[in-house]
Amino acid sequence: MIETIQTVSQRVLGGGKITMDEASKFIEMDNWPDVLHLASEATRIREKFTGKQVDLCALVNAKAGNCAENCGYCSQSAHFNTEISSYPLMNPDQIVERARQAKEFGATRFCIVTAQRGLSDNDLPTLCEAVRRVKAEVGLEPECSLGFVTDHQLEQLKAAGMTRYNHNLETAETNFPNICTTHSYQDRLATLRQLRKHGLEICSGGILGLGESRQERLALAFELSELDVECAPINVLNPRPGTPLAENTPPDPMEVIKTIAVFRFILPKAKLELGGGREVNLRDFQSMAFLAGANSLIIGGYLTTNGRQPAHDTQLLKDLGFTV
Numbered sequence: 562m563i564e565t566i567q568t569v570s571q572r573v574l575g576g577g578k579i580t581m582d583e584a585s586k587f588i589e590m591d592n593w594p595d596v597l598h599l600a601s602e603a604t605r606i607r608e609k610f611t612g613k614q615v616d617l618c619a620l621v622n623a624k625a626g627n628c629a630e631n632c633g634y635c636s637q638s639a640h641f642n643t644e645i646s647s648y649p650l651m652n653p654d655q656i657v658e659r660a661r662q663a664k665e666f667g668a669t670r671f672c673i674v675t676a677q678r679g680l681s682d683n684d685l686p687t688l689c690e691a692v693r694r695v696k697a698e699v700g701l702e703p704e705c706s707l708g709f710v711t712d713h714q715l716e717q718l719k720a721a722g723m724t725r726y727n728h729n730l731e732t733a734e735t736n737f738p739n740i741c742t743t744h745s746y747q748d749r750l751a752t753l754r755q756l757r758k759h760g761l762e763i764c765s766g767g768i769l770g771l772g773e774s775r776q777e778r779l780a781l782a783f784e785l786s787e788l789d790v791e792c793a794p795i796n797v798l799n800p801r802p803g804t805p806l807a808e809n810t811p812p813d814p815m816e817v818i819k820t821i822a823v824f825r826f827i828l829p830k831a832k833l834e835l836g837g838g839r840e841v842n843l844r845d846f847q848s849m850a851f852l853a854g855a856n857s858l859i860i861g862g863y864l865t866t867n868g869r870q871p872a873h874d875t876q877l878l879k880d881l882g883f884t885v
């Protein structure tokens with residue numbers, strides 16, 4: 562296996578691609594020595610194509626809960642009894658204040674997220690003002706994650722200063738109907754193509770632990786590669802009480818580390834962003850994710866759950882030799 566890993570690594574380092582067959586062999590590995598070797602080569606690939614620079618992205622949940630969609634992992638869906646607090650769209654001052662706090666604890670990017678199927682025109686002026694002010698007054702790079710959007714809305718957000726939009730595919734197409742029935746994988750894919758049409762950077766990834774097989778994880782990674790995404794968030798399910806996936810068992814640390822490494826082989830130039838669920842699922846292995854190809858991090862907490870102290874994350878990245 563070690564020879565195969567090195568052969569494929571040399572090809573990827575030289576600008577070539579890993580095949581589905583090779584990635585299938587890698588994703589089926591089940592022992593730490595092979596996974597560590599894979600991680601080591603993934604790190605070489607990351608260093609060659611993206612260097613030591615890491616992105617730190619903070620989120621604000623600008624409109625929470627009561628979402629009409631039924632994504633089975635999500636505590637913000639109105640379909641499930643999750644006892645989460647809902648609130649309407651924050652005003653621009655509130656969003657900008659959160660961006661200021663994020664900048665203080667070290668974030669370089671700031672993503673405005675709303676829990677909804679899609680963006681309404683009523684909310685558009687507020688969000689455009691927030692985007693403009695996050696960039697101009699705070700100096701963070703603003704991103705948005707607002708669900709389905711129209712061309713007109715994207716034009717307005719782009720004019721306000723948004724350069725990247727998040728819209729996760731979440732899982733492979735074959736697994737998608739098992740986690741959501743109120744919209745389809747193809748709906749999400751269409752949004753990603755729409756982003757490209759508008760010249761926006763794409764942030765799209767998924768969640769490990771949604772009942773998908775290892776091969777379905779690969780299918781997601783190759784789809785993201787086809788889309789040439791700039792950033793691929795990799796979240797790990799943190800089962801939320803009251804959701805249909807509350808009893809799912811998330812993958813263990815070795816599985817997550819290996820998956821990140823395989824994603825790096827498939828997406829050599831992308832930002833691989835370690836996201837929600839990392840603290841509870843990776844535990845003491847969080848640093849390993851960055852020795853397996855990750856080079857971006859969500860800090861300062863998530864949409865409905867807390868993260869660890871940002872200072873712990875910035876120290877970790879410093880110790881690993883990354884620059885922010």
Ligand code: SF4
Nearest residue numbers: 628630632635638676
């Ligand atoms: S993931 Fe987004 S679209 Fe799905 S239920 Fe949660 S807030 Fe709604």
